[in-house]
Amino acid sequence: MDYISTIFVFMLATFVGLEVIRRVSRLLHTPLMSLTNAISAIAVVGSILIAGQQHAEYKFNILGMIAIAASVSNIVSGFLITNRMLKMFKKREDGK
Amino acid sequence: MDTYIHIAYLISTALFILSLKWMNDPQTARRGLIAGVAAMLVAVLGTALNPAIAAANYKWIILAVLIGTVIGVPLSWVPLTAVPQRTALSHAFGGLAAGLVGVAEFYLSFTESGHQLSHFSSSALCAEVLLGFLTFTGSLMAAGKLQEILPTRPITYKGQNFINISLLTLAIICCVILTVDTRYTFIFPVIIFLALLFGILLILPIGGADMPTVISILNAYAGLSAVAMGFVMDNKLLITAGALDGSSGFILSIIMCKAMNRSFANILFGAFGKVQASAAGVEKKSVRNATPEDAAQIMEQANLVVIVPGYGMAVAQAQHRVRELYDQLIKRGITVKFAIHPVAGRMPGHMNVLLAEADIPYTDLVEMDDINPEMPQVDVVLVVGANDVVNPAARTDKSSPIYGMPIIDADKAKTVFAIKRSMNPGFAGIENALYYADKTLMVFGDAKAVVGDLAKCLSKL
Numbered sequence: 001m002d003y004i005s006t007i008f009v010f011m012l013a014t015f016v017g018l019e020v021i022r023r024v025s026r027l028l029h030t031p032l033m034s035l036t037n038a039i040s041a042i043a044v045v046g047s048i049l050i051a052g053q054q055h056a057e058y059k060f061n062i063l064g065m066i067a068i069a070a071s072v073s074n075i076v077s078g079f080l081i082t083n084r085m086l087k088m089f090k091k092r093e094d095g096k
Numbered sequence: 097m098d099t100y101i102h103i104a105y106l107i108s109t110a111l112f113i114l115s116l117k118w119m120n121d122p123q124t125a126r127r128g129l130i131a132g133v134a135a136m137l138v139a140v141l142g143t144a145l146n147p148a149i150a151a152a153n154y155k156w157i158i159l160a161v162l163i164g165t166v167i168g169v170p171l172s173w174v175p176l177t178a179v180p181q182r183t184a185l186s187h188a189f190g191g192l193a194a195g196l197v198g199v200a201e202f203y204l205s206f207t208e209s210g211h212q213l214s215h216f217s218s219s220a221l222c223a224e225v226l227l228g229f230l231t232f233t234g235s236l237m238a239a240g241k242l243q244e245i246l247p248t249r250p251i252t253y254k255g256q257n258f259i260n261i262s263l264l265t266l267a268i269i270c271c272v273i274l275t276v277d278t279r280y281t282f283i284f285p286v287i288i289f290l291a292l293l294f295g296i297l298l299i300l301p302i303g304g305a306d307m308p309t310v311i312s313i314l315n316a317y318a319g320l321s322a323v324a325m326g327f328v329m330d331n332k333l334l335i336t337a338g339a340l341d342g343s344s345g346f347i348l349s350i351i352m353c354k355a356m357n358r359s360f361a362n363i364l365f366g367a368f369g370k371v372q373a374s375a376a377g378v379e380k381k382s383v384r385n386a387t388p389e390d391a392a393q394i395m396e397q398a399n400l401v402v403i404v405p406g407y408g409m410a411v412a413q414a415q416h417r418v419r420e421l422y423d424q425l426i427k428r429g430i431t432v433k434f435a436i437h438p439v440a441g442r443m444p445g446h447m448n449v450l451l452a453e454a455d456i457p458y459t460d461l462v463e464m465d466d467i468n469p470e471m472p473q474v475d476v477v478l479v480v481g482a483n484d485v486v487n488p489a490a491r492t493d494k495s496s497p498i499y500g501m502p503i504i505d506a507d508k509a510k511t512v513f514a515i516k517r518s519m520n521p522g523f524a525g526i527e528n529a530l531y532y533a534d535k536t537l538m539v540f541g542d543a544k545a546v547v548g549d550l551a552k553c554l555s556k557l
Contacts, residue, residue, distance in 0.1 A: 002330075003214075003216045003327070006326070006327055006330060006332065006335060009332045009335050009336060010323060010326075010327075010335050010336075010339055013109075013335060013336040013339035013340060014339045014342065014343050016113055016340070017116070017339055017340040017341075017342070017343030017344065018343045018346070018347060020113060020116045020117050020120075020340075021116060021340075021343055021344045021347045021348075022347060023117075023120040024116070024119045024120050025119075025120055025121060025122065026351075026436070026438065026444075026445065026448070026463055027122060027445065027448045027452075027458050027461060028119055028120075028122060028125055028445060028448070029348060029351075029443075029444035029445030029448070030179060030183075030443060030444060030445035030446055030448065030449045031119070031125065031445070031449070032116075032119050032344060032348075032444075032445070033183055033311070033312075033315055033344070033345075033348065033443065033444060033445070034179070034182075034183060034186075035115070035116075035119065035128070035129065035132055036116075036315060036319070036340070036341045036344045036345070037183060037186040037187065037190065037315070037318075038132060038136065039112055039115070039116075039132060039135075039136075039319075039337050039340060039341050040190045040315075040318045040319045040322050040337070040338065040341035041136075041189075041190055041193070042136070042139060042322055042333065042334055042337035042338065042341075043190060043193045043194050043197060043321070043322045043325055043334070043338075044136075044139075044140060044143075044193070045139055045140070045143045045331060045333060045334055046194075046197045046325045046326075046329055046331065046334060047160075047193055047196075047197055048140070048143045048144065048146075048149070048157055049143065049146060049148065049149070049329065050197055050200045050201070050204075051153065051156060051157055051160060052144075052146070052148065052149030052150060052153045052154070052157055053148050053149060053150065053153075054150040054152075054153070055204065055207075056207055057207070060200045060203070060204055061153065061156060063196045063197070063199060063200040064160075064196075064197070064200060065156055065157070065159070065160040066160075066192075066193075066196055067192070067193040067194075067196040067197050067200075068157060068160035068161060068164060068193075069160045069161075069163040069164040069167065070164065070189040070190070070192050070193040070196075071164065071189070071190070071193045072160070072161050072163075072164025072165060072168060073164040073165070073167040073168035073171065073186075073189055074168065074186050074189050074190055074193075075136055075164070075168065076164065076165050076168030076169055076171075076172070077167075077168040077169065077171035077172040077182070077186060078168075078172075078186060079129065079132065079133050079136075080168070080169065080172035081171075081172040081174075081179070081182065082129050082132075083126070083129055084172065085176070085179075085449050085452070085453075086122070086125045086126050086129060087126075088449070088452040088453050088455070089122040089125070089448075089452045089458050090452070090455065090457055090458065091122075091457055091458065091459055
């Protein structure tokens with residue numbers, strides 16, 4: 001495996017992440033965290049691959065399915081609650 | 097087909113980065129959310145195209161997705177005061193998913209031919225399983241403490257740090273052995289066990305005030321376990337998305353640590369509860385009492401009122417009453433600002449979300465560093481359920497456990513009202529000199545009731 005290039009990707013992504021997140025307004029730290037909850041559920045990709053491949057034994061597919069369910073619940077609840085919170089952040093209406 | 101998958105992953109990665117970039121401003125944040133959803137959809141669809149997936153298994157994948165949705169939707173309906181628990185629970189699910197995938201990968205590498213683990217893969221696998229399972233139990237513990245199913249006070253015992261560090265060292269040694277020679281498969285379950293145990297023990301000594309930091313650290317771990325999964329599967333989307341999540345958790349932890357003037361190690365290994373005992377010897381002084389009527393009369397005369405919310409506001413669910421008070425004050429032409437300490441509440445940004453829920457415009461929420469220079473001009477500070485974050489001992493008393501922690505300088509304002517249920521010291525068990533100051537008036541009672549009374553008295557004046 002070409003592990004040097006994967007480490008490269010990791011390093012670059014970390015730098016991009018640090019730069020981008022540093023600019024996030026403190027107001028939005030809770031929604032940011034629920035959004036990154038959903039993003040970290042990218043583990044769903046690995047889970048689908050494990051659950052989807054044909055294995056000699058069923059137990060691996062079952063492990064994969066549990067992992068999919070856990071990740072998807074994070075994706076769904078993470079995005080929905082972020083949306084709920086972001087809807088609440090309003091500017092002061094003019095003339096009030 | 098491979099090319100399409102790679103293109104899908106590339107688009108997904110770009111969208112994830114944009115999603116986080118747009119979170120920097122409340123005005124573009126919803127766009128960021130949409131980008132995040134799109135990124136996830138592209139990622140899942142791209143993965144579903146993978147020819148390695150057997151046609152007969154799609155129905156099982158869809159079933160698992162449906163189960164996940166059924167669990168996930170109600171989790172998004174929780175009241176906003178319960179968001180810290182939900183977040184912790186979600187980290188637990190993330191850790192569990194990474195851990196289980198790691199277990200499957202490990203055993204598959206033996207049962208299926210052509211799957212031999214390289215040293216690199218097996219070390220990444222160990223990291224994935226270790227981080228995944230310790231995040232799982234650690235986050236469950238944190239969620240239990242936040243939901244108050246488990247005792248919220250720090251649980252400490254003699255030799256705690258020694259046991260924790262030894263466990264972690266042991267787990268790392270096991271990982272190294274397994275990396276050097278993957279034939280020692282019996283070590284693998286040991287790593288899982290140690291990770292699960294370590295997660296529990298790590299959170300035992302954590303108390304409420306440290307939760308914002310701990311939740312952030314667990315957030316970073318959940319991301320890093322996805323990165324490790326990406327290393328094992330040679331999947332760059334997993335690596336980038338995991339790294340974004342990891343750096344987010346890392347930055348939030350640093351902000352939280354700075355806001356408490358403590359180091360990572362100090363929070364994880366320094367059980368806050370223990371340090372306090374020394375500070376309890378402050379002599380008892382008398383405090384001045386006030387009724388909500390008195391407070392309302394003084395506030396009515398003010399030009400600038402600053403409200404300092406804390407965890408007590410969340411516990412009492414007082415945010416909507418605070419909004420009523422805000423309306424009454426604004427109606428009289430009084431300027432109202434909210435001073436938000438970074439660690440107020442139980443997770444980063446907790447207060448902002450609660451106040452936003454109560455329809456308070458975010459433009460009136462001010463960060464600690466921006467409000468402090470203005471404090472001498474402030475007529476009235478109203479402390480609603482905050483304690484340590486306004487304790488002047490952090491500036492003046494070198495022997496105080498919170499010495500050096502940046503605080504909101506409420507004591508510099510002309511008058512201070514502090515709403516508190518009783519004179520019991522807060523979580524940290526530290527006496528707060530602010531309450532004994534001459535300019536401070538204590539209003540005793542439940543935050544929700546008192547703020548409600550305040551608003552009512554003001555409306556009658």
